[in-house]
Amino acid sequence: MEMGDAPRHSESQTRLLGGTEQNWCKAVAGGTGITALALQISKEPNIPLFKKALQKLQNDHPILNYMLHKNTSTGSTSFIMNPPIPHIRLNIMNQMKTSELLKTLTSRDSNATLSPLHTILEHEININEWTDIATRSSCMGGLHLWFANVYTLPDQKWVLVLRLHAGICDRTTAVSLLKELKEAMVEEGGGYKEKGNVGIEELIPVGKAKKTFWAHGKDMVAYSVNSLTLTNLKFKDVKSPRRSEVVRLKMSAEETHKLLAGCKLRGIKLCGALVAATLLAAYSSKRRPSNSNRKKYGVVFLNDCRPYLQPSLSTHEFGFYHSAISTSQEVKGEETLWYLATKVYMTFENSKNNSKHFSDMADLNFLMSKAIENPSLTPSSSLRSSLVSAFEDPITENSSDHERELGLDDYIGCASAHGIGPSIGLFDTVRDGQLDCACVYPAPLHSREQMQELIAKMKTILLESLKMEGKA
Structure with missing residues (x-):
């Protein structure tokens, strides 16, 4: 079947990945396509509000609530909404843990002159949650597709990081996600409801x-x-x-x-x-x-x-x-x-x-x-x-x-x-x-x-x- 001639599918709780999404699963497993947005702020983040904002993004965009699952018997890879309610994977690192991490990361000579924001960004794009999908998904039921972390720096500064799988996040998605997150953090804007949620091949x-x-x-x-x-x-x-x-x-x-x-x-x-x-x-x-x-x-x-x-x-x-x-x-x-x-x-x-x-x-x-x-x-x-x-x-x-x-x-x-x-x-x-x-x-x-x-x-x-x- 030619791309563009495929039938349009309505949104469901489970869907197979399109050809481009399948390729990104292979690429991300090898180290390409781990997307990170790192923000340095000088105002203490309101963690409950941050969680609420992330939850709002998931409500507006069901794809953010999907997990990646590979059927080991058939080899097919799917997005599965599991659980069917928004889940937040938010990790908060205090100042002592962040300082220890930065000390380790900057011990490399090439990293010595990097800012904390730059160092943390590089750290995040090298954390690969998606290697060996078949083994891990068989025992977990699926892999989460995005993560949120908060790092605490000295001098009243913090770094907020969102890390996402390229299969659900191209550059436009990253820009819109950041825009919507900033709006939700000040409790304004919203109402962005997805109507697509299909692979690109089905929409050509x-x-x-x-x-x-x-x-x-x-x-x-x-x-x-x-x-x-x-x-x-x-x-x-x-x-x-x-x-x-x-x-x-x-x-x-x-x-x-x-x-x-x-x-x-x-x-x-x-x-x-x-x-x-x-x-x-x-x-x-x-x-x-x-x-x-x-x-x-x-x-x-x-x-x-x-x-x-x-x-x-x-x-x-x-x-x-x-x-x-x-x-x-x-x-x-x-x-x-x-x-x-x-x-x-x-x-x-x-x-x-x-x-x-x-x-x-x-x-x-x-x-x-x-x-x-x-x-x-x-x-x-x-x-x-x-x-x-x-x-x-x-x-x-x-x-x-x-x-x-x-x-x-x-x-x-x-x-x-x-x-x-x-x-x-x-x-x-x-x-x-x-x-x-x-x-x-x-x-x-x-x-x-x-x-x-x-x-x-x-x-x-x-x-x-x-x-x-x-x-x-």
């Missing part, structure tokens, strides 16, 4: 995913052969167990305004500029760069499909409704940022206009699944699918009265990427007019020093391009 417009058998075969061969020609960032350690780490790329409000204006002038989005800067920085990281030495890099764009589904979904429909568009970009080393940014973005835009985000979904899911099952199919068994992944649109937010009432100082949101995935996952936010991009990478496959240098080079490339534009 009829015909958009159609592809002949030979077309499927041709495209999968093309993707496979093309992957063999891609250049990877230098691997530092391919044998040691992996974890996800984060480097933050920040720009001032003035710099961000100029960058966004440059994108608007050229009819492209911020993702094009960020990806182009990543490619140029990666190219320049070679020991002996040469203008005659062309390199091809893999780039994956993630776009929210909610507006294009049938029926369309609002941003408050929780679940995973993003799709990937895989592209490759050749870099000579002599390109300007804006030339490459426009080229990169238009490649993505043309693919999207040709419905590649729907028609290639099954192919990319299949290839991703095979890579997870057979890491040796990837360079050095690294499980790297591309150099960089980026979202089509940034998160754009401005400080609100809700945040001031909660005493919100800072927050970071991203997902792990040390299983199958890119060398750099870009999670960009424009907050109060300032770019704050969490760049996630697999360590020790790549070192923190290596990535800090790369991100610093990216920023230099962006700023130099803005200076040149100012002189033009």
Whole structure:
């Protein structure tokens, strides 16, 4: 049966996972897709109100009350509402326990200079509750899909963390969840009731995913052969167990305004500029760069499909409704940022206009699944699918009265990427007019020093391009 031609199912207490959700279960088990939202606040949290707010989210979004269950006899994986009433898994760590944890985490040399918020975020995206699903779910009846933790810092500060499975939480879900949580914490807003709660494949417009058998075969061969020609960032350690780490790329409000204006002038989005800067920085990281030495890099764009589904979904429909568009970009080393940014973005835009985000979904899911099952199919068994992944649109937010009432100082949101995935996952936010991009990478496959240098080079490339534009 073609995707998009599947029958629409009404909401039930149990449902099988769609193809994309099944793939995310495999990916999360391996370390990619553990999503965390970490908020640092300077006002003591009202724990009963926090619990009440979490409960309200579960009432509005039944998917948050689901558990992940794998039938060991049939191999099928399902979401099961169990128990049928909202349950909260909230862990509160006092200051002594938090301090002990931070002392342990910062004992690594590469972590010594990180802020407590940054350190706790990295800790959370490396807690994997979903490994070995078959064994654990058989004795538990299912696995919880999200968790809430509170860490107590010195100097009257706290860090609230929500950690979720990617199968129920794409980036849009994370943004809406945080918005609804802040509203519920000040007892305002609400009324967001889900009407979807089905896999993305069931909502693809009829015909958009159609592809002949030979077309499927041709495209999968093309993707496979093309992957063999891609250049990877230098691997530092391919044998040691992996974890996800984060480097933050920040720009001032003035710099961000100029960058966004440059994108608007050229009819492209911020993702094009960020990806182009990543490619140029990666190219320049070679020991002996040469203008005659062309390199091809893999780039994956993630776009929210909610507006294009049938029926369309609002941003408050929780679940995973993003799709990937895989592209490759050749870099000579002599390109300007804006030339490459426009080229990169238009490649993505043309693919999207040709419905590649729907028609290639099954192919990319299949290839991703095979890579997870057979890491040796990837360079050095690294499980790297591309150099960089980026979202089509940034998160754009401005400080609100809700945040001031909660005493919100800072927050970071991203997902792990040390299983199958890119060398750099870009999670960009424009907050109060300032770019704050969490760049996630697999360590020790790549070192923190290596990535800090790369991100610093990216920023230099962006700023130099803005200076040149100012002189033009």
